[in-house]
Amino acid sequence: MDKQPHLYDQMNDRAREVFRRIVEGYLETGEPVGSRTLTRTFSEQISAATIRNVMQDLEFLGLLNSPHVSAGRIPTELGLRMFVDGVLEVDSLGREDRDALDRTVNDGDVGTILDRIGGALSGMTQGASLVLAPKQSAPIKHIEFVSLAPDRALVVLVFADGEVENRVFTPPPGQTPSSMREAANFLNTVAEGRTLDSLQSAVAAEIEKRRREIDSLAAEMVESGLVTWSQEGSRHERLIVRGRSNLLEKTEEADLDRIKTLFDDLERKRDIAEFLELAEEGQGVRIFIGSENKLFSLSGSSLVVSPYMNADRKVIGAVGVIGPTRLNYGRIVPIVNYTAELVGRALTDRT
Known part of the structure; x- marks a missing residue:
């Protein structure tokens, strides 16, 4: 290079x-x-x-x-x-693009803001946007389980900073409303004041200690709910993908299977660690073209990515745009750069 x-x-x-x-x-x-x-x-x-x-x-x-x-x-x-x-001459960020990005952080919680950012990036670049959300480190305030169907339940996780995480998961067979309430009551006695990083080990110890105090179905419910939170794609690290159709529309038919494989991998969150690693290898915007990019090389695509940082200048997440190798790099680089700065400031202001 x-x-x-x-x-x-x-x-x-x-x-x-x-x-x-x-x-x-x-x-x-x-x-x-x-x-x-x-x-x-x-x-x-x-x-x-x-x-x-x-x-x-x-x-x-x-x-x-x-x-x-x-x-x-x-x-x-x-x-x-x-x-x-x-050779590339990077354009200045246009006022229209700047205003559109600024509007995404006007209000809402962190999850809402990042979803909006992903949508805005995808729309203005006509590519697929990738936003890696930061790990949730705020203490947990409350946990609740809601039965949706015999094989589906919702876990509601409320954090002390006002963030709310809702996720659907498959509960163990035979759950009843009373066992769900008992599981939630048990988790709330253990979880309050703890972060997600420390919750799972604490609950495992408490389950072992108090297993006789709760019925077996409630214990299974607790364990199942914790698995949901600790899986890739939970609040621990969340990759938001927007604009998949933009990339598929611009791809030759022979490459569609490879592109679909790429997005299937993204949706399964297999490569989140590598995505963040790409962003952390250097400050500012980085461009990966085709096979240079170990994460997306099979798709023959380019990735423009930048990390965003907290007030301590620590990398906590990343934003990027993926598209064909003939991306309009001169326009997309300033968009990704400004977006990363904007997200870093917005998240810092909300902590």
Whole structure:
């Protein structure tokens, strides 16, 4: 990666200009750019044969690729990386985009704000947005179980800071309203004042200590509810995905299965740790193109991601946009950067 800007510096002015115009044309249209098209855009008289020679040289360097015989050229992942590192001009964040993002944090609890942020990011970038919510560390105030059906129940978790978490889960067979009340009463005596991080071990110890004091169904209910909270995707860490359809609509049919696999993995929250790791590896916005990105490489997509921090400058979550490699990087980078700063400030103000 370090060699790519150096390679760009070694190219002559004509090669740089041809390279830049091919990448910009591809990012705008998604189509290969041919020598005849480039000839018409140059102010100076340059023959199509001369431009073809330059394109061949760039292809030899691994920066361009020809998807079809006798077709124009498109940038390779290496070429896109060089463009992003050495050529890309990042736009200023537009007032309309800034105002739209600002409105998402006007009111509401943390979960509502992050959901709004995800929707706004997806809408303005026409990609899929990813928002990794912070771990919930506020003390627990109250717990309640609500029966929805014989095989479905709702757990309501109220935190001392006013946050409320509702999750549907499958209770053990044979639960009754009275066993649910008993389980909730038991949990409330143990959970009040504790965070989720410390609750599970405390409850396990209490269940062992007081197992004879509660009937077996209530004990199973307690354990089942705790499993729900400790699973990936609970308040411990939550990945919010918005705009899945945006990415699917812009993807070639041959790649749809891979894209669907990507989102299935995201929805199962398998790669949350890796997502945050990508964001934490460096401050500010980072761009991962295709196979550079160990999280999304199978989909052939690009990820623009930035961590957000609390008042102590500690990374507590991340926001990002995923889309095809021909993303409008110049526009999306400032959007992701501002969003990360906005979320960090908003969450700090609410703690």
